[in-house]
Amino acid sequence: MARNDEKITSNQLVAIMISLIIGIGILSLPREVTEEAGPDGWALIIIGGIVSTIVAFIITRLGDLFPGQSVVEYSKTLLTTPLGILYSLGFILYFLFFCAFEVRVFAEVLKQFLLDRTPTEVIAATFLLTSAYMVRQGVASMGRMAELLVPAIIIPYFLFLLPAVGQMKYDNLLPVLRTSPLKLLSGAAVVTTSYLGFELALLLQVYMKRPKDAGKAMLIAMPLIMVFYLAVVISTVSVLGIHEVKKIIWPSLAIFRLIKVPGAFLENIHGFIMSIWVVSIFMTLSGFYYGAVLTLSRMLKLKDHSLLVLPLAPVIYFFSLVPDNVAKVYDFLDMFSMYLGIPFGFIFPVGLYVLAKLRGIKPKEGKDVEKPAAKND
Amino acid sequence: MDLLNKLFKPKKKDDTKEMPREKGFADLRKNLQFFKERLKDCDDVVYREFSVGSKSQYGFAIIYVDGMVDKFLINEEILKSLMLEVTRSRPSPGLFSDNIYSLTLKGAVTSGEVKEEEYLDKAMTSLLSGDTLLLVDGYRKVIVIGSKGWTNRGVQEPQTESVVRGPREGFSETLRINTSLLRRRLKDPNLKIKQLQMGKQSKTDIAVAYMDNIVNRGVLEEVNRRLEAIDIDGVMDSGYIEQMIEDNWFSPFPQVQNTERPDKVAAALLEGRVAIICDNTPFVLLVPATLNILFQASEDYYERWFVASAIRLLRYVSASVSYLFPAVYIAITSYHPGLIPTDLALYIAGTRSTVPFPAFIEALLMEATLELLREAGIRLPGPIGQTIGIVGGLVIGTAAVDAGLVSPIMVIIVSLTAIASFTISSYNIAIPFRLLRFMLMLLALILGLYGIMIGILITLVHLCSLKSFGVPYLSPLVGTPYYELKDSFIKAPRISMQKRPESLSGGNDVRLRDKRREGPGKGGKSENGKKR
Structure with missing residues (x-):
């Protein structure tokens, strides 16, 4: 039974995008924006959010030009076959690296906050295998899973944040907008990596019941993520203060050590916040993992992607264990964002769209353009 | 499904293959011989030969299985009417001498359910299901008289699903009683009850029930396809069928619902689901089943929504x-x-x-x-x-x-x-x-x-x-329009559940109208408000 024959709804795409994009980035996001812009970190989030929303929307417009095709197929049309294959290979590499970072940072965070004596390798391997099980089930299951989990991620987070309202000192966010616009723009470039993940729409649009709705879905998903990021940054900075935030490696988690739930049974809620993050990062990992598997299976024109899932797991596992420590992980992540993340997330999709427009490609309505596309319709 | 076919299609020839069709003989004795040979050592089969006519010139015989038939019906409607009452009445002599067979069929047997059967093997199946065979000397066809009447448990309170409030009737072991319990709840020509037989040896009657105007066609076709793919010697309980038609048998979660309650089945049919009723068991299968449905009790729908939601x-x-x-x-x-x-x-x-x-x-x-x-x-x-x-x-x-x-x-x-x-x-x-x-x-x-x-x-x-x-097993929690959530973790007030769940039914989605709000002066509940 081919597992990709079922389609996802537009709501499910929104859910997939939200659960995919909110990942490890959020743990260090308050620190990164504060390092760049001090108390104006929230402005970076907004700028980055707007840019990402525009690019995400362009991606879906690009998909509309080639109905029934994913980026694997139309990149060949636009860039000639050898370059198209190169693009797809780069895309796979990008996904795999992303997975590796998710796994590694996840394992490190878990080790620090929950399981201090369990080896990183065990945490990484079990997490990766669970994710492989998810990826094997295909896009429709992932859509349902995301739809189920997104409320389970967002709602408890805000509930746990509620007791912190009393501890928030809003003068930590002052002065407002004293950073120079130039600094803001360069800072935004760093922040945009937190929004990476929307480029999965390049592949997923094909699997929608109504691919035309993808643009609308992105316009819903991206601002929602922006609001969530804003809430995280503002609450973290206002509770901890700028200087504190800059020193802590994962400030978003650290604030939950300070929060006391009044009259509650729980001594420390960070353990339960960690449980929510497990879920959130699980969906992020599965999304990127699926992206890698799907790109490869479409390149090889396979009907069923599930055969490729397990062979890729050791690759991700290997990549994830390359850096020696957490600091090295973040060094790698910066490099990765610069040389793979920004090109594949922002520059290349927009470039492809401009190229398509220059060539004057018009969407062909209701026609099966290529064989692999037809199979998946 | 390919896997299912592969697993359950017998590769080797087995001895349970269908017997060649045999037509009846003109000679009464030959016909009787056929049955006696086939039913050798079956001591529960009763043969009764008798003659009718002024000179006892017409030979008759009835065959039935003792214990499965209504003896009163055989004595009163067959034997008595043939042996006594026919001689008293005076049919036109031409017809009488011309075709004793059609006279018997149309005029003499006073039982309600009568049909003709050309093939002896088919007649055999009817005989073994509790019908009575009437053989007439000189005619090839066999008259099959419906006389099923064995002792049964009757309609009792369901053991596994008791309720504080709600009907206390439960299904029984006899298919006919079960279908009648359904028909009583849904007096609508759209309630279809399609019967088929399953099991090479057990020849168990299976009925597929659905509402023609509500059912999801895709699901119905899939049910029929999977039922046809079953090739088994005997069906003892609907559990046999459940295991053969479920989607994933490696899953610990049941993908088919079973119930003893007719009200539950009727409500499910009104949502567009399909019921599979199996003879000899009070458990009726309902498909498709989702996690949410399996968590519901029929009482949820009889109680007021606030209580029902809290309990859910x-x-x-x-x-x-x-x-x-x-x-x-x-x-x-x-x-x-x-x-x-x-x-x-x-x-x-x-x-x-x-x-x-x-x-x-x-x-x-x-x-x-x-x-x-x-x-x-x-x-x-x-x-x-x-x-x-x-x-x-x-x-x-x-x-x-x-x-x-x-x-x-x-x-x-x-x-x-x-x-x-x-x-x-x-x-x-x-x-x-x-x-x-x-x-x-x-x-x-x-x-x-x-x-x-x-x-x-x-x-x-x-x-x-x-x-x-x-x-999807998790619908309506995922992948469905949000109005379906009204019947999930909570049960919204009945008046607000105006549509059938889209994930289950195929079109025809309005189930209830709020006439109190729609039209002025019309009090009371809407007539379309069908109870689940």
């Missing part, structure tokens, strides 16, 4: 308690005592100080004992079952704590999980949570809270990928 939420909570509790205990005591208040952590540690086992062994011991007790209690008659409860609950529980083998908190947790799993409305959906609890306990032992999260994720991924006849 309680059921979901108790499912998670039964699934999570022991594992969380293991994880917290062995990995994260810092997560709970210090006083409590110290108290738990104090009670566990005499316990010689790690938390996992302690929990496993008690949970296993619980499962043993439950299993022991189920098949025992009532009074002994209670004794088991006392022995298990008081003696083992108290003694184990006194002996210092388990901590009192563990006993509380085990009792809680047991009670929680009993509150889940149907037996078959409580079982997966009971089983998966052990998987979760093992994961908690190895990886603590993170292990529990992994376990939950694996379960959720499985549930998300599971489907029942093309309907």
Whole structure:
């Protein structure tokens, strides 16, 4: 039974995008924006959010030009076959690296906050295998899973944040907008990596019941993520203060050590916040993992992607264990964002769209353009 | 489905292949010979030969299976009317001498259900299902008189699904009674009851019931396709069918609902689902089944929405308690005592100080004992079952704590999980949570809270990928329009549930109109408000 024959709804795409994009980035996001812009970190989030929303929307417009095709197929049309294959290979590499970072940072965070004596390798391997099980089930299951989990991620987070309202000192966010616009723009470039993940729409649009709705879905998903990021940054900075935030490696988690739930049974809620993050990062990992598997299976024109899932797991596992420590992980992540993340997330999709427009490609309505596309319709 | 075909299509020829069709003989004795030969050593078959006519010139014979027929009907409607009343009446002589067979068929047998049968093998099947065969000398065709009438349990209160409020009728072992219970609830020509036979030897009657104007065609076709693919010697219970038509038999979760309650089936048909009724069992199958549906009790719909919603939420909570509790205990005591208040952590540690086992062994011991007790209690008659409860609950529980083998908190947790799993409305959906609890306990032992999260994720991924006849198992929680959530964790007020669930029915989605608000001056409830 081919597992990709079922389609996802537009709501499910929104859910997939939200659960995919909110990942490890959020743990260090308050620190990164504060390092760049001090108390104006929230402005970076907004700028980055707007840019990402525009690019995400362009991606879906690009998909509309080639109905029934994913980026694997139309990149060949636009860039000639050898370059198209190169693009797809780069895309796979990008996904795999992303997975590796998710796994590694996840394992490190878990080790620090929950399981201090369990080896990183065990945490990484079990997490990766669970994710492989998810990826094997295909896009429709992932859509349902995301739809189920997104409320389970967002709602408890805000509930746990509620007791912190009393501890928030809003003068930590002052002065407002004293950073120079130039600094803001360069800072935004760093922040945009937190929004990476929307480029999965390049592949997923094909699997929608109504691919035309993808643009609308992105316009819903991206601002929602922006609001969530804003809430995280503002609450973290206002509770901890700028200087504190800059020193802590994962400030978003650290604030939950300070929060006391009044009259509650729980001594420390960070353990339960960690449980929510497990879920959130699980969906992020599965999304990127699926992206890698799907790109490869479409390149090889396979009907069923599930055969490729397990062979890729050791690759991700290997990549994830390359850096020696957490600091090295973040060094790698910066490099990765610069040389793979920004090109594949922002520059290349927009470039492809401009190229398509220059060539004057018009969407062909209701026609099966290529064989692999037809199979998946 | 390919797999199913592969597994169940016999590769070798077997001796249960259909017999060649044989037509009847003109000679009465030859016909009788055929039946007597085939039914050799079947001492429950009764043959009765008799002659009719002024000179006893017309030979007749009836055959029936003793115990399966209504003897009164045979005596009154067949034997009496043929042997006595026919001679008294004066039919036109031409017809009488011309065609004794058609006279018998049309004029003499006063029974209601009569048909002709050309093939002896088919007549044999009817005979063995409780019909009476009437053979007439000189004619090839056999007259089959419907005379099924065996003793049955009658309509009783369902054992497995009792309600505080609601109808108390339950299905019985006889297919006809069951279909009549349905027909009484849905007096509509759109209620279709299609019958077929299954099982080469058992020849069990199966009926597929659905509402023609509501049913999801895709599901119906799939049901028929899967039923046709079944090739089996005998069907003893609808459980046989359930296992042959379910989507994924590696899943611990049931993908077909079974019920003893006719009101539940009728309500399901009104939602566009398909019922499979099987002879000889009171359990009717309903497809498609989703997790949400399996968590519902028919009483939810008879009570007011506020109460029903609260009880439904309680059921979901108790499912998670039964699934999570022991594992969380293991994880917290062995990995994260810092997560709970210090006083409590110290108290738990104090009670566990005499316990010689790690938390996992302690929990496993008690949970296993619980499962043993439950299993022991189920098949025992009532009074002994209670004794088991006392022995298990008081003696083992108290003694184990006194002996210092388990901590009192563990006993509380085990009792809680047991009670929680009993509150889940149907037996078959409580079982997966009971089983998966052990998987979760093992994961908690190895990886603590993170292990529990992994376990939950694996379960959720499985549930998300599971489907029942093309309907996602987790709908309406996912992938459906949001109005369907009105009938999920909660049950919205009846008046607000105006549409049928889109995920189940195929079109025709209006089930209720609020006439009180629509038209002025019209009081009372809407007529279309069909009870579930």
